[in-house]
Amino acid sequence: MEKSSQASDGGTRCAVNAFQAGDAPLVRVSAEIPSSKETVLVAGFPGSGLVGSIAVQYLVESLAFTHIGNIVSPLLPAGSLATSGLAQAPFRLYEKGNMLVVLSDVPISDEGSCVIPAKLLEWLCARTVVTEIILVGGVVTGGDGERVFGVATTTEGVEKIKSHCLILPALNITGITGGFLTEACMRKIPATGFLVETNFDVDPRASAAGLSVISGIYGLGLDTAPLIAQADSIEPMLQKLAEDVKKSDVPPTSYDEDVMYG
Numbered sequence: 001m002e003k004s005s006q007a008s009d010g011g012t013r014c015a016v017n018a019f020q021a022g023d024a025p026l027v028r029v030s031a032e033i034p035s036s037k038e039t040v041l042v043a044g045f046p047g048s049g050l051v052g053s054i055a056v057q058y059l060v061e062s063l064a065f066t067h068i069g070n071i072v073s074p075l076l077p078a079g080s081l082a083t084s085g086l087a088q089a090p091f092r093l094y095e096k097g098n099m100l101v102v103l104s105d106v107p108i109s110d111e112g113s114c115v116i117p118a119k120l121l122e123w124l125c126a127r128t129v130v131t132e133i134i135l136v137g138g139v140v141t142g143g144d145g146e147r148v149f150g151v152a153t154t155t156e157g158v159e160k161i162k163s164h165c166l167i168l169p170a171l172n173i174t175g176i177t178g179g180f181l182t183e184a185c186m187r188k189i190p191a192t193g194f195l196v197e198t199n200f201d202v203d204p205r206a207s208a209a210g211l212s213v214i215s216g217i218y219g220l221g222l223d224t225a226p227l228i229a230q231a232d233s234i235e236p237m238l239q240k241l242a243e244d245v246k247k248s249d250v251p252p253t254s255y256d257e258d259v260m261y262g
Contacts, residue, residue: 027119031069034128036098041124043102044136045176049198051138052177054207056103058227063220065094065101071120075112081105100124113179121183133184133191134218136210137177138198146209147197153185157192164213165194204231 042059044052059065070089080087090105108116124130139149150165151173152158158167173181177193184191196203196210208224215222 026075026115027071027073029069029071029120029123031071031093032095034068034095034100034124037128038131039098039100039124039128040132040134041100041102041130042134042136043177043180045104046107047175047177048138048140049196049200049203049206051196051198051203051206051210052136053104054202054204054227055136055211056101058207058211058224059220059222060094060101060103062222062226063096065096065099067092068095068100069093071102071116073112073116075109075115076104077106079106108176110175113176117176117179117183121187121189125187130187130189133180133189134214135177135180135191135193136207136214137173137175137193137195138203138206139171139195140199141197142199143197144199145197146203146206148210148213149195149197150213151181151193151195153181153189153191157190161192161194161217164217171195204228 042056044054044056046053067088069092071091071093072089073091076091079090081090082088092103094101094103102120121130141147148165149168149171150158150161151167151171152161161167173193173195177195181191181193194210194213196206198206200206204227208227211222211224211227214220215224
């Protein structure tokens with residue numbers, strides 16, 4: 001069951017939805033309605049190497065995205081992140097132009113990996129046309145590089161990205177990244193995913209490699225050199241989140257070398 005309310009205050013549009021199971025709301029979205037009629041959704045989450053969360057955080061800060069709302073759910077770990085004394089929800093929405101970014105500071109459970117993508121896209125698709133979904137994350141390989149593996153939900157999408165990254169014969173994509181790809185297939189929304197090779201708890205260099213590929217394909221003009229330069233100072237700050245991911249039930253995305261080259 002869905003409960004919905006909208007409010008306007010001083011020209012700011014806001015929509016709040018509660019998606020319920022019985023009396024307990026599973027997902028609540030409280031955000032300004034996207035300003036663009038057509039939206040490209042970008043998402044990255046804590047997982048292998050924290051590649052996705054580091055990448056989207058850097059994207060938001062570098063291109064000066066605007067925070068437009070929050071998502072809360074009992075399927076997310078309880079808590080709030082404070083930066084310079086300012087407390088904020090751990091699962092947030094940001095916007096710039098026609099691009100919307102989903103950023104999470106907490107690992108997502110298996111159940112949340114199914115429910116949250118479905119409910120967030122349900123909320124978004126009622127307010128804007130989601131033309132494409134771009135996902136970035138990490139994949140455990142056992143190697144020592146930062147190769148970027150690409151996936152897409154359409155053959156046209158594979159053609160678009162195949163000259164910029166490696167396309168594997170098979171890749172098992174787990175967690176909320178896989179959940180978003182599946183939901184995109186269900187809704188027939190073109191989606192691409194970029195899984196960057198990592199074997200570290202915290203890997204800003206892998207995040208930079210993924211962002212470089214995305215920036216090149218989508219013409220973002222993003223300079224990732226500062227992210228690499230800041231890697232040594234960033235890694236200790238993110239170690240606690242990496243430990244939380246290890247303790248959660250979020251499985252790592254990985255591949256079997258025999259499958260890759262078979």
